Amino acid sequence: MLRFFKSFRFASNGLKEAFKSELNFKVHLFSVVVVVLAGWCFEVSFLEWIALIVCISAVLATELFNTAIEVLVNLVSPEFNPKAGLVKDIAAAAVLIVALMSLVVGLIIFVPKIF
């Protein structure tokens, strides 16, 4: 049981460090606040909330994986190496895909409610 609570502490430490060091993570968290407020203002349906929660979780989790990969690459290859750069670029591309798809979901949900 102690191990279970310890793993929460490690995870919250990871969240805290990502928040402190990553501008992108702060931007994504700000976007989460905007989306939740918009969902509340426009009274989105139950299924729309589910879609928004899945997208928010996917964006934040992908951003955290990207940060972890950056830290790992900096650890194992602090000097310039094209493969190290490629690993970072691919991880960043994963964030871009999830963020763009989430934007599309957001547009599908909110545009008809705004116009």
Ligand SMILES: Nc1ncnc2c1ncn2[C@@H]1O[C@H](COP(=O)(O)OP(=O)(O)OP(=O)(O)O)[C@@H](O)[C@H]1O
């Ligand atoms: N060790 C390296 N060798 C080769 N290219 C690298 C290396 N480190 C970074 N790069 C290249 O520079 C880009 C930016 O790297 P950086 O570590 O600043 O990531 P970032 O996406 O800007 O992260 P941050 O969120 O910290 O701003 C990478 O996507 C990669 O193309």
